[in-house]
Amino acid sequence: MDKHPFYHFLKNRSESSLPGRAAQMKMAPIPLDPDFVLPHNASETAHPSGVLIPIFPDKENNLHVILTLRTNSIRHAGQISFPGGRRENDETLEETALRETEEEIGIAPSSVDLACCISPLYLYRTDNQITPFVGFLNEKPALTPNPAEVEEAFTTSLEQLISPKYQKREEWHLTHASFDVPYWSIHRVPLWGATAMMMSELLELYGEFRKGLND
Numbered sequence: 001m002d003k004h005p006f007y008h009f010l011k012n013r014s015e016s017s018l019p020g021r022a023a024q025m026k027m028a029p030i031p032l033d034p035d036f037v038l039p040h041n042a043s044e045t046a047h048p049s050g051v052l053i054p055i056f057p058d059k060e061n062n063l064h065v066i067l068t069l070r071t072n073s074i075r076h077a078g079q080i081s082f083p084g085g086r087r088e089n090d091e092t093l094e095e096t097a098l099r100e101t102e103e104e105i106g107i108a109p110s111s112v113d114l115a116c117c118i119s120p121l122y123l124y125r126t127d128n129q130i131t132p133f134v135g136f137l138n139e140k141p142a143l144t145p146n147p148a149e150v151e152e153a154f155t156t157s158l159e160q161l162i163s164p165k166y167q168k169r170e171e172w173h174l175t176h177a178s179f180d181v182p183y184w185s186i187h188r189v190p191l192w193g194a195t196a197m198m199m200s201e202l203l204e205l206y207g208e209f210r211k212g213l214n215d
Contacts, residue, residue, distance in 0.1 A: 003113065004057050007136045009209045010115035020119045023204040027196035029172070029179040036177045042122040046129040050097035051084025053118075053202060054107060055158075056137040062157055063206075065199075066143065068104060069152040069189060080191045082132065082198065083107075083150075093117075097133045105153045106144030111137055118201050123194050125175070132198045156186045158206050161199065 021040070031038065054066040067080050083101040087093060094117075098109035112135040120131045143153040160166055161184060168190075172181045183192035184199075191199070 003136060004055075004061065004063065005213075006055075006063060006206065006209050007113065007115050009212070010134055010205065013116060013205070015117070018119050019201050019204040023201040024119065024121060024197040026204075027182050027192070027200040029174065029181045029193065032171070032178040032180060039124045040122060042120075042129040043124075043127060046122060046127050048087045048093060048096075049085060049128045049130045050087060050093035050095075050100070051082040051130055051132050051198070052097040052101045052112070053082055053132055053134045053198070054101065054112065054137060054141075055134065056140050056155075058140070058157075062159060064140070064155045064157045065161075065202075066105070066107075066141075066153060066155050067187075067191070067195070068145070068150045069154070069187070071147065071149055071151045078151075078189065079193065079195070080187060080189055081195050084130070084132075086128065093131045094133055097131075098135075101135075104146050104150050106146075107137070107141050111141060113137075118198065118205070121194055121198055130194065130198070132202075134202065154187065158203065160186060162203055162207065 055063050057063055068083055070079050070081055072078055083104040084097050085100040087096045101107050115134045115136055117131055117133045120129055122129050145153045166184050166186050168185050169182050172179050181192055183190040
């Protein structure tokens with residue numbers, strides 16, 4: 001089966017020309033106290049982690065992304081995330097992302113075509129340096145959430161995510177400080193934080209892709 005044109009757009013995109021931090025920061029929680037500064041650069045002790053952004057086309061060739069809701073018993077409990085986790089032993093970060101995706105929601109690595117990695121993101125609260133990989137599937141896969149890690153696996157379309165209708169902002173109190181928090185209201189649980197920041201860069205690339213189709 002021919003790959004979606006967005007796959008080829010990403011495959012041919014140079015890592016040096018990614019939207020990067022500027023795109024991520026569009027969905028970053030902003031401290032309301034100007035003296036409260038969040039670290040963005042990885043520490044020397046940061047754990048290398050890999051996540052997969054799994055994308056598939058529907059019958060009309062519209063693209064959808066797969067997300068997970070973490071169980072209440074693990075790190076980032078009750079939050080929406082991409083499948084992934086910390087690197088083990090001598091595996092590559094690509095292998096980490098694919099292994100964790102299979103363990104968490106049952107998608108076999110052989111069914112995923114990796115298009116690219118987008119900009120790494122440092123998560124200071126857990127001291128993780130996260131590298132997101134964008135992977136394409138030919139169709140919506142059967143999703144089998146591992147109940148030890150994933151409460152729910154669900155999908156949303158990229159068109160829904162770029163719609164202003166689902167983009168919200170609220171003031172939240174987090175980690176002993178108040179923040180202006182941008183998020184997507186696409187689920188009973190808000191899509192915010194690190195996952196939203198990585199998604200923001202992907203959507204900026206998707207916007208460039210769509211613009212190119214219309215030019």
